[in-house]
Amino acid sequence: MVTLKAVATLVLAGLCQTALGSVCATDDRDRQVCLEQSAQRIAALSPGATELVYASGAGDKVVAVVAYSDYPPAAKKVASVGSHTRLDLERLVALQPDLVIGWVTGNPQAQLAALDELGIPIFYIEPRSFDGVSSTIERLATLAGTEDEGFAEARRFREGIDELVARYRDADPVPVFYQVWDEPLMTVNNQHLIGKVISLCGGTNVFGDLERLVPRISDEAVLAADPEAILAGGMGEENRQWLDRWAAFPQLAATQQDNLYFVPPSLIQRPTPRLLQGSRLFCEKLDEARAHRTSSADAEPGQP
Structure with missing residues (x-):
């Protein structure tokens, strides 16, 4: 040998x-x-x-x-x-x-x-x-x-990111939970690159202030934070199964407003040029969440 x-x-x-x-x-x-x-x-x-x-x-x-x-x-x-x-x-x-x-x-x-x-x-x-x-x-x-x-x-990557920065600089903030893993349940803080994507798109990371880069959390913590939008990757590029966990909690604002979004993990969880594609998709999802606010207001004009 x-x-x-x-x-x-x-x-x-x-x-x-x-x-x-x-x-x-x-x-x-x-x-x-x-x-x-x-x-x-x-x-x-x-x-x-x-x-x-x-x-x-x-x-x-x-x-x-x-x-x-x-x-x-x-x-x-x-x-x-x-x-x-x-x-x-x-x-x-x-x-x-x-x-x-x-x-x-x-x-x-x-x-x-x-x-x-x-x-x-x-x-x-x-x-x-x-x-x-x-x-x-x-x-x-x-x-x-x-x-x-x-x-x-x-x-090309820098210019694409700069375009997104300019487009979403004044966007209405959306409280966001990003799920990076399922068991154990894990998210990211503001120092993580995905946390920077959230901020880029006008989102507010509900777990952004946690100390660890990739902190472990609980279902109860997510329920308490009550994010307006939940985004997740999954086990595979087309597997939305992780979002089923949150669909089971109708009291969540994200569930009520149909703001449970899948993002292919390789587009958002690898620090590569495809992160630009993932960021654009992420921003589009938060735009949908903002649009759902308008739809809800139109449907219930008498509500505060």
Whole structure:
């Protein structure tokens, strides 16, 4: 059986992570990562990282991905090296990557430390803002030598977000609960990127002030907050089952006003350019909630 150390020995000659390299970028751990030349064999260790590398124009340089790296479709044909929480290191190293794109809080730190000890350059990412998404695309494009395509995509994303900011700057606020997971029940606070989408669209996150980025909550907490709109992803891109939970509570304002909305999770829960599409959809749902206010008022002109 070929050992990790033996495979690494074959790879080390082609790897470099030194400040003397000619291609450099600063990652989301504030580390300067430098390569002697543009990356040619890239391993992306989360589905979001995979999307971002393709968005940067370097999709044809991706030699390894992890489970659920399903976008763009071409990514499905790339060799998988486990999941983002458990990597097959021997398989990964055997693919001879000259750049690994790691997830700051999502990948196993001990395994990434092992890659680092082997001299394989690791560029850590974790965009937590709209500008962070576009900046990540630009930095990846810099490392891959695909600046023309990557910087154009980053500009398209920035301009799209700016258009939404201008459109919804003065929108009537809508109290919103976003469900990010089912069991245990979880949401996001205002510091989370999804929390920023809520704010962008003129929503008010009813759990925005909670301390944890992705806090656990209870059904009782949602009932007490009584959001005007509830949005959720689900187990799959077309599974609205999570919303059935809230349809069972007719006392909720969101249920009464028919403001239970599904948003495909990959459009809103991955910090990639598709977040622009997800944000537009999110904003449209809150526009529907606002329209339901008008419909209700028209139906009951004598009510306060």
